[in-house]
Amino acid sequence: MREPRIITLLSDFGLKDVYVGVMKGIIATINPDAHLIDLTHQINPQDIVGGRFSLMNAYPHFPKSTVHLAVVDPGVGSKRRGVAIQVAGGYLVGPDNGLFSGILSFFPPLIAVSLTNKQYWYKENPSYTFHGRDIFAAVAAHLSQGIPIQILGDVIDPESLLRLSIPDLEINPEGIKGSIQYIDYFGNLITNIPQSALTSKNWTIKVGELIISPDETYSNVPLGELVAVVGSQGWVEIAVNGGSAQSKLGLGVGDSILMLRRTQRKT
């Protein structure tokens, strides 16, 4: 059976310039049968944490052997490595700066390679500012054609891959202290508290002095009201029915929130 030949693309390049289109031209030149799917190109400029979150959430929904090409690369032109990583069900290509560490926390790296074999680059003398074009796009295209990952360069210890340390959850008797890890397009505030941390349905979210009650879905509360839900990506999030929780609460990534366990009241 024909393998799927999907390459996803994620970057902070935006959609105004032709940078993304150029990467696609290079890929299509190498592998005309590649199926290109954009994850997003609107990661905030140089926001590795946001890129890490987005990749982690998208990864499980793609078929096996998909190649994920990701370029949020503030260190381009410096000594940071370019890498290709094989994980269960897919390949990752991009800078070794923590961008993939969300995926790697769920899917451990099987093989990791430093991209030193110039034969698979687009330009033997890459620019100092656009390795997405000069190295990563070409490498992803070659991988999507089924070449062995080891041929792309020096095999490295997967333990040496850079991991981003995300603020840990602080578990207290009364609840969990967490923080906001991502704010989506709708202004939903996505926390770092996973669904699995909710041991019962008796919980609330405390933000400053405000207590926000949980519900199953936005539309169960009146328009304009705050609600805490377990979002579609499996994290506790704060939302406003028909509005933006970000605008309403004025919170940002990294701000603290509390999940309070409610004790059963005996009446």
Add this chain to the structure above:
Amino acid sequence: MREPRIITLLSDFGLKDVYVGVMKGIIATINPDAHLIDLTHQINPQDIVGGRFSLMNAYPHFPKSTVHLAVVDPGVGSKRRGVAIQVAGGYLVGPDNGLFSGILSFFPPLIAVSLTNKQYWYKENPSYTFHGRDIFAAVAAHLSQGIPIQILGDVIDPESLLRLSIPDLEINPEGIKGSIQYIDYFGNLITNIPQSALTSKNWTIKVGELIISPDETYSNVPLGELVAVVGSQGWVEIAVNGGSAQSKLGLGVGDSILMLRRTQRKT
């Protein structure tokens, strides 16, 4: 002959998050040969009327048997139905909230199905907030592979599909009272007066005390000037050559306008 296997996507998800990419991953897993074409993901959040307008205008330009997947879904998680609809030349998949009623006013539904067969869902226990991923994307992918629509759930009376009532035109002896139904990226104000309502070339648009004269195209009037044209989608629209009619007039969706018939002057 090979059938076209196009799936179009329309939503209010924006392009910042990976929501759209995830839907594409699910589709490509089910049908690797699907050809995915984005209509837009920048429908204003929860703006069913804008989504309805955009779908209606895009629909006629796609090949037969295209599947149109549309998710503007403020009622997600509530009791609103998910539906698949067969119309002449295509299939529609999404929430039953009026989003498709523009298409249906031109292309009557042939078969309508409530999406109750979980075998064709992505998740048997869908999230409360993202049926685009958990139900609609998978259903669209299966339809694009040629499965019969009836297998997707309970066949329902097409008359029961929710229709949005758009403000009707009010036809007077002196002209037609209409309103603005959409404002495009360029700031063109698109009215709900169709080209077919223009019985002669002798007409003007009245907005407040302002009279706007018609012309065949923007560039026939000086830069910065207002002009009324029959737009490419077949509606009377108000435009500014090289500028934005929205900014110039400060009007919004729903605001009233008048089309005045000019009587032939005898001199």
Add this chain to the structure above:
Amino acid sequence: MREPRIITLLSDFGLKDVYVGVMKGIIATINPDAHLIDLTHQINPQDIVGGRFSLMNAYPHFPKSTVHLAVVDPGVGSKRRGVAIQVAGGYLVGPDNGLFSGILSFFPPLIAVSLTNKQYWYKENPSYTFHGRDIFAAVAAHLSQGIPIQILGDVIDPESLLRLSIPDLEINPEGIKGSIQYIDYFGNLITNIPQSALTSKNWTIKVGELIISPDETYSNVPLGELVAVVGSQGWVEIAVNGGSAQSKLGLGVGDSILMLRRTQRKT
């Protein structure tokens, strides 16, 4: 061997409306095997100079026989011609308004045709405002299927194609007077001074009273600092590490800059 069947799309249509999706529907109806790649649809409205720059930079990275469909078309509906142009390695389709003149300055036109053969249009009576849909998309699709370009209309003298005159560089003993020709999504100020004009590594950029030193890459200077680099597209550009040079300097397209040659100091 199968020819690549890529059609790139560039426009100022934005992504809010379905205009781009509609062009893709028409292309897919004519040639279901076309591989569609967006360059950008966020050229500033009617900015032919920005479109020209973007096309010129993207063009070299696409495989031979790619069809480049570009629609930035302030003169739509007027007498300006629609054209198809064959160049080494590709085809260009769009309005004859200078949009292609950047590509043509590097890749001279081999054959140019005025699009007068209505048989290859989408609508025999095109709208006055959307030739992208009614003429250009269909023509690009037919070209991607391998029809001879001459069949599309009247062969015209390639010398008659409209060229945009970009402000020339002014070369003085002390350096080169140039200007900013494009500002990208990151706020990098891209000048019209090509890498080939740098005869040594001893140069600086002067903007007003400010002297900006060159470096190989953004990340070699402290966060927030200005730096001049040779950008990935081969032009001298002014950047800020981790920030926007546009915001920092308040400059726009067309503003003057000086490249100063530094004489070797003898100490």
